[in-house]
Amino acid sequence: MAERNLLRELGQHLTGMDNMCFQLEHPRRLMTICSVWxxxxxxxxxxxxxxxxxxxxxxxxFCLVPKNKSPWETPVWYxxxxxxxxxxxxxxxxxTKSTMAGLQQYMACQYVKPFNNDKPLWEAHLLSGLENKQFxxxxxxxxSMSDSIGLINAVLATATSMDPKEEMTRQKYQQLQFEKARRKFGILWQQMMMWFLWGWILVCTAMQQVTYELWIVALLLKPWFAQLRRLSLLPIQFLLSxxxxxxxxxxxxxxxxxxxAWxxxxxxxxxxxxxxxxxxxxTTPDDVVFLVLGRTMQTYxxxxxxxxNGDTFRVLIPVSFRLHTDWSMxxxxxxxxxELxxxxxxxxxxxxxIHQHTTIIQRSMTAYILYDIIIDRLLRYFPFLMTMVMPLWIQKWYTDLPHATITNIVGPTTPVFFGGQKMEACHVFPPQCGKGSISIGAVSYGDKINLSMLTDxxxxxxDLANALCKIFVSEFNAVVDEAMEAANGFGVEGIIM
Structure with missing residues (x-):
């Protein structure tokens, strides 16, 4: 079975998205996903x-390495x-340090070490020496192996006690319940009012959607226009982006x-x-996380x-093209x-x-065109376009745009066992963007949620990462207190139970 599975990938070219992640590697912003249990x-x-x-x-x-014979060819799994x-x-x-801070320091030291390209691009470390005999x-x-969602789901489904079918069924059921609630109507006059309101909302939404698409396209084209303008005035400034x-x-x-830190x-x-x-x-739990995150950055x-520079923060959020039952690597x-x-x-x-903005992003045609046509197709067959169309100064311009990048991992709702022991907590760190940006991983496990942060x-x-984590908890508790006060003010007893 192992050899049969291996042959499915062996000799296959990396997809356009895999190839982009492989080529975007930079010693100061590694394309590494890190998780600790x-x-x-x-x-x-x-x-x-x-x-x-x-x-x-x-x-x-996990058994193959991506290699390319020349810059003109797409890397192949060997x-x-x-x-x-x-x-x-x-x-x-x-x-050597038994505290959680010592664990975080060790992780940060390991994170910045690049992979050995002669081995599969992953590592696993079993760590002892934590206080209270923890491991x-x-x-x-x-x-380049997978995005965070596919990676964590693949590892949990095959290396732990988690039942993937049960988790897939649960996630699919939650999505169906959400869609059912959205389609729920009342009596006839309520339906007519809803259709009238929906018509107006549709017009406003279309205008907002077009505005967002134009804003994204303008951001993509801005460095090119800026450099062309500088080039026409002074050619040497082309090198000084x-x-x-x-x-x-x-x-x-x-x-x-x-x-x-987390x-x-x-x-x-x-x-x-x-x-x-x-x-x-x-509104969704993600909207709450974005709200508290924006206030956290403001407070810091x-x-x-x-x-x-104003009240706006730019956060790179994930737009997934997966089905809920797609757990592939x-x-x-x-x-x-x-924009927060x-x-x-x-x-x-x-x-x-925030919910309005995230909804616009999730149905963005620009994101779909970038993923399906430009990245997954063009970079799959023409890998050299990455260096031709996106030289280092363009990559630096784009990676320096967001203040933070965040990934959201929906973990198992029941306890998971690995190595014969119950996992107490799970933390995930996605790759960091440009200089000064914050990498954030939001993970739900059981009835708990935590945020992990990676910073320069x-x-x-x-001590930026640790400071932001402390402020986030404080701001989150402040919003919870506000909700409790609002519930008590309206006499809502059942809500706060």
Whole structure:
């Protein structure tokens, strides 16, 4: 079975999206996805090895390496060097610092180390030495193998006790219930009113959609027009591209050293309270996360007395082209920019605005055209276009646009066992964008949600990742308190239970 699965990928070209992730690798912003699992007891090494072997059996990309013969050809999945074994990508380590901060420091040191291209582009570290005899398991995987959603789902489905069919059924049921609620109508006159309102909303939505598409296209074309203008005035300035300055940027080159941290667990029921009391039936947990994230960034800049260029933050959010039952290891997610402009709006208004913007992004035709035509097709057959159309100065301009990039992983709702022990927590770090940007992974596990943050380690913003995590929890609790006060003010007793 292992060999049969391997032959399905062996000799196959990388897809356009895989190829883009492979070529975008930069020593100061690695295309690495990182995840760490924590356990309260020692893991059974025999079971861990069996889980890794099962993972490699079911997902051939864990046994292959992408290589290209020339820049003009798309990389192909090849077998690694002779006598390679999955154990070669596995290591043990005892932490010198037993605290969670020591674990985060070790992870940050491992994150910045590039992969050995002669081996499959993944690593696994079994970590001991944590306080209270806890253990941790660290994963490092290159983005060219899969996006975060496919990677985490593949690992959980084949290396842990999670039942993938049960999780797929649950997610599909939730989506059907959501769609059913949206299609629910009342009596005839209510239906007529709804159709009238929908007609008006459709016109407004179409205008907003067109505005967003034009804004994205303008962002894509802006560096080209800027360079053409400079070139017509002074040819040497073609080499001196000035990326847009924004918060968390600094004058030096992007740092090689990184910082990692995560928030304490947040109760999913608190998010449900916020949605029911302040958000309404149409808003989602993601909208709450974006709201609190925007306030977190705003509060940090105010506390540090840093100059802020307006109230707008640009966050690169995932636009998935997967079905809910698609758990395959592949790249089927594209990032699109969300502008968080909180201003002086109250929480309810901010949630509605954010939901409106995220809805526009999710149905964006520009994102679909970029993914399906330009990236997945053109880069699949013409890989050299990446370096011709997007030289380093263009890549730098684009990667410096977002203040943050975020990925959302819907984890299992029931406890998961790995290596004979129950997983206590799971944290995910997506790849970072440009200089000063924040990499954020939002993960739900059971009835808890946590956020993990990866930032540059620069003296202008000391201990940035840890500071943002603490502020996020504080801002989240403030929104929960606001929801409780609103519920009590209206006498809503059942909502706050």
């Amino acid at each position: 924590t356990f309260s007891q020692r893991l059974d090494t025999t079971l861990v090895m069996a889980a890794l072997e099962n993972l490699c059996t079911h997902h051939p990309r 077998r690694p060097q002779q006598h390679w074994n999955f154990r070669d990508n596995f290591s043990f380590h005892t932490l 941790a398991f660290l994963w490092k995987v290159h983005h 000035n990326p847009p300055m924004r918060e968390w940027s600094y004058d030096d080159d992007q740092t090689l050293e990184k910082l990692m 928030t304490e667990d947040l109760d999913r029921r608190d998010i449900d309270k916020i949605l029911r009391i302040l958000g309404g039936s149409h 800049l105010q506390q540090q007395q840093k100059e802020q 592949r790249n089927a997610v594209l990032g699109s920019l969300l 402009n909180l201003g002086n709006n109250d929480t309810t208004a901010s949630l509605n605005i 380690n620069h003296p202008a913003y000391p």
